[in-house]
Amino acid sequence: MSQVRVLVGTRKGAFILTSDGKREQWDVSGPHFAGWELYHLKGSPADPNRLYASQCSGWFGQIIQRSNDGGKTWEAPGGETMPAPGSMPAGASNKFVYDTSPETGNPLTTHQWYDGTQHPWEFKRVWHLEPSLTDPDTVYAGVEDAALFRSTDGGKTWQELAGLRGHGSGPRWQPGAGGLCLHTILLDPSDPGRMFIAISAAGAFRTDDGGKAWRPINRGLRSEYIPDPTAEIGHCVHRIAMHPSRPGVLFMQKHWDVMRSNDAGESWQEVSGNLPTDFGFVIDVHAHEPNTIYVIPIKSDSEHYPPDGKLRVYRSRTGGNEWEALTKGLPQRDCYVNVLRDAMAVDSLDSCGVYFGTTGGQVYASADAGDTWAPIVRDLPGVLSVEVQTLP
Amino acid sequence: MIRVILPAHLRTLAHAGSEVEVEVEGKITQRSVLDALEARYPMLCGTIRDHVTQQRRPFLRFFACEQDLSNEPPDAPLPDAVASGAEPLFIIGAIAGG
Numbered sequence: 150m151s152q153v154r155v156l157v158g159t160r161k162g163a164f165i166l167t168s169d170g171k172r173e174q175w176d177v178s179g180p181h182f183a184g185w186e187l188y189h190l191k192g193s194p195a196d197p198n199r200l201y202a203s204q205c206s207g208w209f210g211q212i213i214q215r216s217n218d219g220g221k222t223w224e225a226p227g228g229e230t231m232p233a234p235g236s237m238p239a240g241a242s243n244k245f246v247y248d249t250s251p252e253t254g255n256p257l258t259t260h261q262w263y264d265g266t267q268h269p270w271e272f273k274r275v276w277h278l279e280p281s282l283t284d285p286d287t288v289y290a291g292v293e294d295a296a297l298f299r300s301t302d303g304g305k306t307w308q309e310l311a312g313l314r315g316h317g318s319g320p321r322w323q324p325g326a327g328g329l330c331l332h333t334i335l336l337d338p339s340d341p342g343r344m345f346i347a348i349s350a351a352g353a354f355r356t357d358d359g360g361k362a363w364r365p366i367n368r369g370l371r372s373e374y375i376p377d378p379t380a381e382i383g384h385c386v387h388r389i390a391m392h393p394s395r396p397g398v399l400f401m402q403k404h405w406d407v408m409r410s411n412d413a414g415e416s417w418q419e420v421s422g423n424l425p426t427d428f429g430f431v432i433d434v435h436a437h438e439p440n441t442i443y444v445i446p447i448k449s450d451s452e453h454y455p456p457d458g459k460l461r462v463y464r465s466r467t468g469g470n471e472w473e474a475l476t477k478g479l480p481q482r483d484c485y486v487n488v489l490r491d492a493m494a495v496d497s498l499d500s501c502g503v504y505f506g507t508t509g510g511q512v513y514a515s516a517d518a519g520d521t522w523a524p525i526v527r528d529l530p531g532v533l534s535v536e537v538q539t540l541p
Numbered sequence: 542m543i544r545v546i547l548p549a550h551l552r553t554l555a556h557a558g559s560e561v562e563v564e565v566e567g568k569i570t571q572r573s574v575l576d577a578l579e580a581r582y583p584m585l586c587g588t589i590r591d592h593v594t595q596q597r598r599p600f601l602r603f604f605a606c607e608q609d610l611s612n613e614p615p616d617a618p619l620p621d622a623v624a625s626g627a628e629p630l631f632i633i634g635a636i637a638g639g
Binding site: 182183184185206207208209210211212225227228242243244245246 | 548549550551553554582583584586587588589591592593598600601634635
């Protein structure tokens with residue numbers, strides 16, 4: 150019988166929630182890496198027992214962890230003891246160094262700061278890990294300050310795909326309220342060379358050659374909070390989602406506005422429709438219905454909680470514009486949590502499961518595509534990310 | 542042997558006890574001790590000092606023999622008691638952040 154494994158990153162550790170295909174009884178494992186911030190965990194599609202985790206701390210910096218047994222045990226790749234005392238460590242997994250070589254990186258050193266001045270690029274943390282669709286040892290990392298790194302040795306060493314920062318618009322990227330973070334990485338299953346990424350607050354970008362050349366794909370986005378609302382660069386994209394069967398169609402939750410592209414990001418149209426507010430962070434797509442999408446409206450950028458104290462998932466079965474509120478099993482009064490950008494995911498069982506985590510520490514699950522909801526856990530530390538694996 | 546006391550989170554990361562011992566040849570300084578510590582426990586690279594600049598991370602401090610050595614030059618000799626193994630070098634996480 151199928152199993153579901155939910156990987157939850159929180160402010161104070163990681164938790165792994167498992168259930169059979171009924172998704173009624175759950176086992177909770179954790180905290181793993183207790184006391185550390187776990188921005189993101191994700192499993193390899195090519196080997197579901199290979200997991201990667203971004204572990205970080207304001208004191209001790211960034212660590213990458215890897216599991217080869219579905220999260221039972223973990224190791225920091227490259228953390229093995231050196232054979233000879235005094236020899237330098239060969240490869241610690243936490244080394245993210247920006248490429249400033251003229252040959253590959255363009256010696257880019259500054260981006261725009263909050264006040265409009267230029268500010269040095271400084272590595273802070275890994276926000277998102279995206280394992281390759283085909284190779285368990287290849288994984289991409291989206292980092293703050295925004296850049297894209299790749300490891301091809303299972304997370305042991307990392308190299309920047311410097312064409313992204315170096316393509317020309319980098320000096321105009323500016324941090325959003327959460328920092329200048331690269332938080333979304335989408336791999337096109339139909340084209341190994343194509344990848345989409347998103348940065349707050351710069352916008353969305355696409356490569357068609359495996360990460361060497363990049364260009365902004367923000368035509369149609371409108372952001373009233375920047376000097377030129379339709380500028381090519383400067384949009385605070387919160388999340389992009391894609392259905393693997395239709396990789397040219399993208400759905401975006403922007404700082405404000407829910408957007409859709411039918412041409413792989415060449416142009417965007419607003420599909421906020423009848424949402425009570427079109428601010429929010431998460432967006433995801435039903436596993437079997439490419440036109441069914443989910444968002445969780447948040448009141449505003451200054452009030453990061455649901456409107457009217459009611460936690461509602463909104464579902465559109467028409468790819469946007471027409472939305473229905475899903476409330477059964479979710480708190481409909483006095484609820485003032487947030488749902489952060491990496492904290493929603495779907496499983497691929499016949500009846501699609503939908504999952505999300507809140508800053509209040511709840512992880513909610515629906516085993517019927519959003520019709521009804523129940524909490525798996527209620528009292529975790531604030532949830533930063535949720536990913537789901539559907540296992541045979 | 543040089544004795545080093547690690548903060549709790551780094552003990553967990555290194556799969557080590559609160560006190561670790563490292564062998565250091567030559568001058569006993571912050572740099573030589575941290576080099577030896579990172580060679581013995583490579584997963585600690587970058588957690589105590591920055592990978593590139595080798596600067597102490599801002600929320601960590603170094604103490605030994607009841608002295609704050611955090612702002613001493615990295616190549617300054619550590620106290621004799623540390624060099625002889627009589628006293629440990631403490632790496633301490635600042636109490637900050639709520």
